[in-house]
Amino acid sequence: xxxxxxxxxxxxxxxxxxxxxxxxxxxxxxxxxxxxxxxxxxxxxxxxxxxxxxxxxxxxxxxxxxxxxxxxxxxxxxxx
Numbered sequence: 468x469x470x471x472x473x474x475x476x477x478x479x480x481x482x483x484x485x486x487x488x489x490x491x492x493x494x495x496x497x498x499x500x501x502x503x504x505x506x507x508x509x510x511x512x513x514x515x516x517x518x519x520x521x522x523x524x525x526x527x528x529x530x531x532x533x534x535x536x537x538x539x540x541x542x543x544x545x546x547x
Contacts, residue, residue, distance in 0.1 A: 524536045533539040
């Protein structure tokens with residue numbers, strides 16, 4: 468009688484441990500997906516900001532009739 472109860476206790480402990488391990492695996496993959504998604508969002512925002520800065524400088528240089536952005540920036544910083 469004791470052997471059966473010991474075996475059932477071990478079986479339930481093993482199933483609980485495997486259940487805990489099974490639930491841990493998706494959390495790790497979610498963290499990885501979350502980290503990769505976060506890094507992707509940061510890189511995307513950096514690219515968007517860089518493009519907006521470039522377009523702003525380019526349009527400003529064209530409106531002010533400079534040949535290039537470098538010419539416009541040289542003119543601006545030449546006054547300081």
